[in-house]
Amino acid sequence: MERYIEELVNIGLSDKEARVYISLIRSGTSSVYSIARNAEIKRPTTYVILDELISKGLVLKIPHARSQRFIAKSPEEFFRERERNILSFKQILPELNSVVKSRERDVKVQYYEGIQGVTEALTYRENDSEHKEIVGFFGTSKNTSQKLIDAFYQWGQRLGKKNIKLRGITPLDESTTEPVKMINDLGHEVRTVPYQTYSSNVSIDIGDTFTRIVMMQDAKAVIIENEDVAKTLREVFEMVWSK
Secondary structure (H helix, E strand, O other): OHHHHHHHHHOOOOHHHHHHHHHHHHHOOEEHHHHHHHHOOOHHHHHHHHHHHHHOOOEEEOOOOOOOEEEEOOHHHHHHHHHHHHHHHHHHHHHHHHHHHHHHOOOEEEEEEHHHHHHHHOOOOOHHHOOOEEEEEOOOOOOOOHHHHHHHHHHHHHHHHOOOEEEEEEEEOOOOHHHHHHHHHOOOEEEEEEOOOOOOOEEEEEOOOEEEEEEOOOOEEEEEEOHHHHHHHHHHHHHHHHO
8 A cells, every 4th residue: 555655646646645545446435434544544634635636636526425425536537637637738838938938038136235145145056056167257355354255265165065166357456365376276267467457346256147246345245147147247258368
């Protein structure tokens, strides 16, 4: 019986639904009392389960009986109905996929504030980025909280452990020399440009589908989830990186 229950659970029934259904298959037409006893489920719960199985088309209530009696539909009939449902779903699958793709092109924006908020923003989509690469323009650390600098270093450590490559460009000044060395020692590649050329204190890094903007001095972050925006900024980065 346990094997049958496991298989029914695999196709979407709960454990109790499977027990009631198998009990009915074995006994044929039964009362709630018999079903509850055979399925080892309390009678009030059995009423609820029977209603759910009726709504799913697995059980029928015998009409015009003196007391409430129920019977299970045959497994063959149940699976035929499931196959028909699957075929119907396949017919509308292209339309559903088009809806999903249109939603993927929507712009979603998330806002974070404070050291804790920025630290949370730095974990965004980490698991989805494993074995991939993040690129970006990283701001100067001038007038930036040491806790925020530490959060960026810990971020670089986590990326390395998850095989996420980091390539970046940052201004060269007294505030970035040591952080750049530390990040590169983790296996990433951050290049510097003269502070006179690039002096931003805003960091912008780009994943496959998102762009993360961190305002270093203000400890605020914004994440833009949009594949087109990310693609455009990655191309801008590659143009600068190649020079």
